[in-house]
Amino acid sequence: MTVIKKSDFIDSVESALQYISYYHPKDFIDSLFEAYKREENPAAKDAMAQMLINSRMCAEGKRPICQDTGIVTAFVKIGMEVQWDSDMTVQQMVDEGVRRAYQNQDNPLRASIVQNPVGPRVNTKDNTPAVVHVEMVPGDKVDVTVAAKGGGSENKSKFVMLNPNDSIVDWVLKTVPTMGAGWCPPGMLGLGIGGTAEKAMVMxxxxxxxxxxxxxLIEKGPETPVEKLRVELYEKVNELGIGAQGLGGLTTVLDIKINDCPTHAASLPVAMIPNCAATRHAHFELNGSGPSFIEAPSLADWPVITQEKSDNIKEVNLDNISQDEIESWKPGDTLLLSGKILTGRDAAHKRIKDLLDSGESLPEGVDFENRFIYYVGPVDPVRDEVVGPAGPTTSTRMDKYSEMMLNSKSEGGLGLMGMIGKAERGDTALAAIKKNKAVYLMAVGGAAYLVSKAIKESRVVAFEELGMEAIYEFEVKDMPVTVAVDTNGDSVHKTGPQIWKVKIQESK
Structure with a gap:
């Protein structure tokens, strides 16, 4: 009979979550580097370069790969011969490991979990509770896999109940383009096929x-129906031309994963969940001999990539910018931003709208006129950091506020000049951008630590009680962005994939 101590389990969960916050799996780095070397679209290649540089920086500095350090999921498989030396449930022990990991003083992780999802959505402050799946299995060990899943990719999860003879391939190829780039491709797509609705999602x-x-798998040749489906989907999804960050390119997915199980004769449940550029998961086993700590990888596993300034990159001073200057920018242009920007995301935008609707003034010091906003919720800083990892959040969530933010003050708006975030904008935002001759700039999702190094000063200017969703003012120096939507409302996220889908088909 194996006895698993409470402290060993909690310590192992805490250690694994810290580990995955700053170490990518080697297989991911190898695959992303190969995709980087193959990529022919300069914008997509640059995005992957930033991801790889960011990954190495995080491994060296032991700081989060992404500012969204995720909601924790744990798969706990308990041997039937295991006995627990614990006064806590498995859920409680996982939560305690999460709490300690996310409040670690050397590498604090962002608390993103809110209780009462239907409101009021109040942050739990320690990223608990986790989502825990427990399975009883033969044996005398406890097998644990922990993952931290960012909201940008989790929000793109899809489920469908197909008819038994419907094409899974057709559904995937129809669905992936609707997911946009908020899941920060290239990453993986995981499919669960069969069982019931909830079983498919867990698989x-x-x-x-x-x-x-x-x-x-391609080299050895697929043999089973699932293997053949994996290869077919891998090839056909990449032929969509969506590319890194949705900019268009050769690689949209690094792999397709499929779990399946028996299902009802009348059913074909299919779930699809993407994993983003911040691929975070780790596995450990407890056998009663003490806690399990994962060995640190060698920095030699990371490729050394540098980015050089080119003549095509435009340096921009946001403190002295004119309308004529932003109207000269074209979709796909690379900019280096310097100057002061304000931040804000979901909760701040809602608070602003509530104030305007009630006829109240914005907090002192908050003036968006002729300024740029960055959609971000940063990690708390440590040591000599100005701010912790501070990559962009998915911009489409702020689409419904675009007109309010961009319209001139004479029209009841706030006079914002431009927005910075990740992924595409929807039709509502595109119309507001075009109407107001504003712009939308894209920072790379999956390069949070790299972006944070461009932030030289940071201060909270409003809504401090919202934590990471407060409004900050950042002073930035050479912050790299791509023009995603110009003042005419033309979007690189629409044109890029269209162009590269054709190029890929023509090259076959």
Whole structure:
């Protein structure tokens, strides 16, 4: 009979969550580097370069790969011969490990979990509770896989109940383009096929814990129906031309993972969950001999990539910018931003709208006129940091506020000049951008630590009680962004994939 101590389990969960916050799996780095070397679209190649540089920086500095340090999911498989030396449930022990990991003083992780999802959505402050799946299995050990899933990719999860003879391939190829770029491709797509609705979703999530091995599968040749489906989807999804960050390119997915199980004769449940550029998962086993700590990888596993300034990159002073200057920018242009920007995301935008609707003034010091806003919720700083990892959040969530933010003050708006975030904008935002001759700039999702190094000063200017969703003012120096939507409302997220889908088809 194996006895598992409470402290060993909690310590192991805490250690694993800290580990995955700053170490990418080697298989992911290898696969992303190969995709980087193959990529022909300069914008997509640059995005992958930033992801790889960011990854190495995080491994060296032991700081989060992404500012969204995720909601924790744990798959706990308990041997039937295991006995617990604990006064806590498995859920409680996982939560305690999460609490300690996310409040670690050397590497604090962002608390993103809110209680009462239907409101009021109040942050729990320690990123608990986790989502825990417990399975009883033969044996005398406890097998644990932990993952931290960012909201940008989790929000793109899809489920469908197909008819038994419907095409899974057709559904995936129809659905992936509707997911946009908020999941920060290139990453993995996990599919769960069969069972019931909830079983399919859990299988899809768990499939993302497997290593990337699609090229080994292609080399040996697929044999089973699932293997053949994986290869077919891998090739056809990449032929969509969506590319890194949705900019258009050769690689949209690094692998397709599939778990399946028996289902009802009348049913074909299919779940699809993407994993983003911040691929975070780790596996450990407890056998009663003490806690389990994962060995740190070698920095030699990371490629050394540098980015050089080119003549095509435009340096922009946001403190002295004119309307004529922003109207000269074209979709796909690379900019280096310097100057002061304000931040704000979901909760801040809602608070602003509530104030305007009630006829109240904005807090002192908050003036968006002729300024740029950055959609971000940063990690708390440590040591000599100005701010912790501070990558962009998905911009489409702020689309419904675009007119309010961009319209001139004479029209009842706030006179914002431009927005910075990740992924595409919807039709509502595009119309507001075009009407107001504003712009939308894209920072790379999955490069949070790299972006944070461009932030030289930071201060909270409003809504401090919102934590990471407060409004900050950042002073930035050479912050890299891409023009995603110009003042005419033309979007690189619409044109890029269209162009590269054709190029890929023509090259076949």
């Amino acid at each position: 899809a999530k768990e499939s993302l814990m497997d290593p990337i091995n699609i090229h080994e």
